[in-house]
Amino acid sequence: MRLADLITASLLALLGGVVVFDAVRLGIGWGTDGPQSGFFPFWLGVLMIAACAGIFIQSARRAPTVPFVTREQFRPVLKVLWPAVALVVLTQWIGLYVAAALYTGFYMRWIGRHTWLAVLAVAILFPLATFFVFEKWFLVPMPKGPLEAWLGQSVRRRRRHHARNHHRCPTRARGR
Amino acid sequence: MPPTSAIILLTSLYWGALFGGAITSILFNIPGEPWSVATTFDGYPMARNGQGGQALTAAFTSSFVGALFSIILITFFAPLLAEIALKFGPPEFFAIQLLTFSSFVGLGGGNPLKSLVSILLGFVLAAVGLDIVTGQLRMTFGFVDLMKGFDFIVAVIGLFGIGEILLSVEEGLSFRSVPTGMNLRVVLDTWKILPRYARTFVRGSFIGFWMGFKPGGATPASFMSYAFAKRFSKHPERFGKGELEGVVAPETAAHAAGVAAILPMITLGIPGSPTAAVMLGGLIIWGLQPGPLLFKEKPDFVWGLIASMYTGNIIGVLMVLAFVPFFAAILRIPFAILTPLIVVVCAIGSFAVHNSMIDIWYMLIFGVLGYVFKKLDYPLAPLVLALVLGDLAENALRQSLIMSQGSLAIFVSRPIAGVITAVAIFFFVLPIVTPWWRRLRGTSPRGA
Numbered sequence: 010m011r012l013a014d015l016i017t018a019s020l021l022a023l024l025g026g027v028v029v030f031d032a033v034r035l036g037i038g039w040g041t042d043g044p045q046s047g048f049f050p051f052w053l054g055v056l057m058i059a060a061c062a063g064i065f066i067q068s069a070r071r072a073p074t075v076p077f078v079t080r081e082q083f084r085p086v087l088k089v090l091w092p093a094v095a096l097v098v099l100t101q102w103i104g105l106y107v108a109a110a111l112y113t114g115f116y117m118r119w120i121g122r123h124t125w126l127a128v129l130a131v132a133i134l135f136p137l138a139t140f141f142v143f144e145k146w147f148l149v150p151m152p153k154g155p156l157e158a159w160l161g162q163s164v165r166r167r168r169r170h171h172a173r174n175h176h177r178c179p180t181r182a183r184g185r
Numbered sequence: 186m187p188p189t190s191a192i193i194l195l196t197s198l199y200w201g202a203l204f205g206g207a208i209t210s211i212l213f214n215i216p217g218e219p220w221s222v223a224t225t226f227d228g229y230p231m232a233r234n235g236q237g238g239q240a241l242t243a244a245f246t247s248s249f250v251g252a253l254f255s256i257i258l259i260t261f262f263a264p265l266l267a268e269i270a271l272k273f274g275p276p277e278f279f280a281i282q283l284l285t286f287s288s289f290v291g292l293g294g295g296n297p298l299k300s301l302v303s304i305l306l307g308f309v310l311a312a313v314g315l316d317i318v319t320g321q322l323r324m325t326f327g328f329v330d331l332m333k334g335f336d337f338i339v340a341v342i343g344l345f346g347i348g349e350i351l352l353s354v355e356e357g358l359s360f361r362s363v364p365t366g367m368n369l370r371v372v373l374d375t376w377k378i379l380p381r382y383a384r385t386f387v388r389g390s391f392i393g394f395w396m397g398f399k400p401g402g403a404t405p406a407s408f409m410s411y412a413f414a415k416r417f418s419k420h421p422e423r424f425g426k427g428e429l430e431g432v433v434a435p436e437t438a439a440h441a442a443g444v445a446a447i448l449p450m451i452t453l454g455i456p457g458s459p460t461a462a463v464m465l466g467g468l469i470i471w472g473l474q475p476g477p478l479l480f481k482e483k484p485d486f487v488w489g490l491i492a493s494m495y496t497g498n499i500i501g502v503l504m505v506l507a508f509v510p511f512f513a514a515i516l517r518i519p520f521a522i523l524t525p526l527i528v529v530v531c532a533i534g535s536f537a538v539h540n541s542m543i544d545i546w547y548m549l550i551f552g553v554l555g556y557v558f559k560k561l562d563y564p565l566a567p568l569v570l571a572l573v574l575g576d577l578a579e580n581a582l583r584q585s586l587i588m589s590q591g592s593l594a595i596f597v598s599r600p601i602a603g604v605i606t607a608v609a610i611f612f613f614v615l616p617i618v619t620p621w622w623r624r625l626r627g628t629s630p631r632g633a
Contacts (some may be wrong), residue, residue, distance in 0.1 A: 100545065
């Protein structure tokens with residue numbers, strides 16, 4: 010814990026330093042019509058460095074006791090963290106829904122060792138349910154990838170086909 | 186939609202959120218809101234002992250009692266406070282902000298320096314981006330993504346949601362599925378026990394209202410109520426292991442404070458909680474300027490809102506109570522399914538704030554930060570609150586300094602600001618003074 014405390018306090022003090030640096034660039038004094046942009050951040054940074062120095066001294070005086078985290082404790086943490094990072098990376102490439110399906114399925118199979126039937130059911134139904142809740146109901150668009158683009162294209166193509174064969178219906182065209 | 190209906194819709198969502206904050210705290214040990222943190226202390230152990238239904242019933246009922254108490258007080262005292270509030274200027278607002286954050290340092294327990302760093306970090310994050318006064322970019326260092334700044338919703342999801350999952354898996358608390366009773370009998374049985382805690386209810390309501398009507402009170406109120414309940418209990422050793430009173434106390438105070446937080450929002454224009462900040466935004470969208478004049482200019486709006494608080498909370502408590510068996514059943518979902526679902530929902534929530542991918546990354550970073558801070562005893566609630574109130578506090582400070590031509594004396598020379606500043610300074614120096622005071626009186630320092 011002691012080492013982690015020292016490192017965290019140092020990093021936060023460093024952040025305070027960055028804040029002070031930027032505040033000085035903006036000006037920390039009195040402008041033409043009041044305090045300049047950097048005035049408030051400057052004092053935040055200064056106080057932060059001072060408080061972190063205090064924490065640093067407190068921690069340095071204490072004898073090292075329990076470690077911040079043991080290897081056994083950290084393994085389950087990583088098992089949650091890495092798949093979550095993978096989810097975010099995948100979301101950027103292939104959209105949230107497909108990423109959520111892969112992530113949920115992988116996690117259920119890897120950690121929970123659920124049957125493939127359960128894995129497939131949850132991994133398909135959960136993203137579908139969220140799609141309808143957010144995309145259709147709340148009208149909040151989520152990041153999408155190639156699969157949604159392909160699905161959207163085929164839906165649009167079919168609609169266009171439909172519209173060409175029948176009379177053009179202006180209300181429906183406007184609705185989509 | 187007329188503005189009164191719109192704000193009633195927003196506040197009703199808020200009551201729902203206040204009731205709902207307890208659900209995830211009790212079921213998954215993940216507080217949905219900062220003021221639900223204290224509910225996890227006994228709520229989660231109860232759920233693990235298979236008493237999830239009882240804990241939920243107690244939480245919802247206590248919330249309702251606390252809310253009702255605060256609404257009755259608001260009904261009678263809101264115009265009075267609005268009168269006082271008319272005398273408030275930027276120095277008074279800044280003094281109130283100072284008081285809010287000083288109470289975290291002075292009364293929050295734990296390391297005061299770490300509380301201070303949490304507050305400062307929140308303010309720093311709030312300052313990132315465009316400075317609305319001068320139009321300059323602050324602390325963006327040329328990164329376009331930083332221009333938007335950090336949103337407190339993303340921070341809350343990361344710090345509490347993701348951080349909590351990491352912390353609980355580390356402690357080996359995999360969300361074990363617990364069999365629970367699946368009928369409404371649980372509600373009635375719990376109601377039979379609850380009158381025993383009448384004193385806790387009254388104490389929690391008072392603490393909640395008192396702390397809540399100044400900004401940012403709900404979280405310290407819930408902690409304080411919990412601490413009082415533990416101190417006055419005949420069985421303090423049972424707290425933290427699944428004691429019903431440990432759920433009643435923080436929930437009563439949190440909801441009383443949550444309702445009281447509406448009061449500064451409509452009378453002073455200062456949101457008392459992150460959620461009230463969102464409602465403030467709603468008011469402004471409708472062209473209503475929250476503040477003392479609202480009572481004079483739009484009385485039908487204000488009293489319509491207060492009347493809706495009664496109905497909203499009654500409907501709210503009936504609805505959540507009806508769903509207790511359903512919520513309790515969620516505990517049967519195995520860990521390996523629940524974890525990815527929670528993470529995905531967190532990601533969706535973060536993305537939806539600004540429709541931006543970077544917010545999901547921020548969520549992960551805040552998650553790791555929350556995990557580290559929690560382990561090192563840096564309090565998270567002040568960080569979030571500073572992030573929310575950062576711009577308001579800074580503007581109040583700047584305006585005050587403009588008024589006084591740069592002299593800090595303005596915070597002590599005006600009577601109301603002077604008193605509030607004095608109390609705030611007292612709280613700030615309390616951690617320094619207390620050890621000396623104890624030594625002076627010859628008593629050994631006690632771990633509270």
